[in-house]
Amino acid sequence: MERTLNNLMDVDAEYAAAVERLFAAMNGIGEKRTYKNNEAFFDFKSNEQNILLIESGAFGFYRQNDRLLMQETFASAIFGLVMVSHKPEVILFAHSKLSVKVVSRDSALRIIEQEGLWHEVAIVLGKIIKVYVERDMNLIARDAYHIIKHHLYLLMSLPVEERYSTTAVKFITNRSMLSRSRVMDILKKLNDGEYILIKNGILNKIHSLPEKF
Known part of the structure; x- marks a missing residue:
């Protein structure tokens, strides 16, 4: 057929x-x-x-x-x-x-x-093309928050055992050129604002991420 x-x-x-x-x-x-x-x-x-x-x-x-x-x-x-x-x-x-x-x-x-x-x-x-197009759209010429937002959704999409095997900070810094301090600062603010739930560095839940931050 x-x-x-x-x-x-x-x-x-x-x-x-x-x-x-x-x-x-x-x-x-x-x-x-x-x-x-x-x-x-x-x-x-x-x-x-x-x-x-x-x-x-x-x-x-x-x-x-x-x-x-x-x-x-x-x-x-x-x-x-x-x-x-x-x-x-x-x-x-x-x-x-x-x-x-x-x-x-x-x-x-x-x-x-x-x-x-x-x-x-x-x-x-x-x-393969789709994966790289989506990655480039989210990472090229974007500010730190949008890069972090993209990686948070990527991390959340992983199987639970994979997600729990790494901290959100390590996951993001390993995949971007952002500094550890910058990533930690934005994640702390997102967690304090209850946009996400992070415990002991592990991403447990994404409630709702704003378009801008």
Whole structure:
């Protein structure tokens, strides 16, 4: 049956199923690897031409020169469908125990072509585009409050065990260039004003965040 995407940016509902179909198609190939929390497992400067199927765990994209966390991704996920021509100074670190299947890019693309899975690839790439567009809209040329507001909603969206594993201050400072003192000051004011509920540094609830602060 012919399938179409009305809008590449409207991919949330189809993303999980698309990833599952791609994983299933590559079930019989590749090499399984595991990584420990905080272990680096991919450097963009390397010449590896592989696709990584992230089966379980979480990982982050870090800028090499200052270790700024640029993006965090959770399983199930596929990395490497598009290879950039230049070699960005970005390293991937595991944020938990990570289970990964490594498939040669040529083998993966051959299976995608044979199985007619370009629709699924389009959904995955559309999801990636959406994540980065939303991140840039919230972080570029915005004041400190809007950056913090964006990260509070991001933190609140995490599974409870993930959210309770880090303080709100650490979560935000690791993902932005804001100073710890600035983040702490705004969070304290939001907490005092009952816009959010933070206990022992952990974000428990967002009541209602104002548009401006």
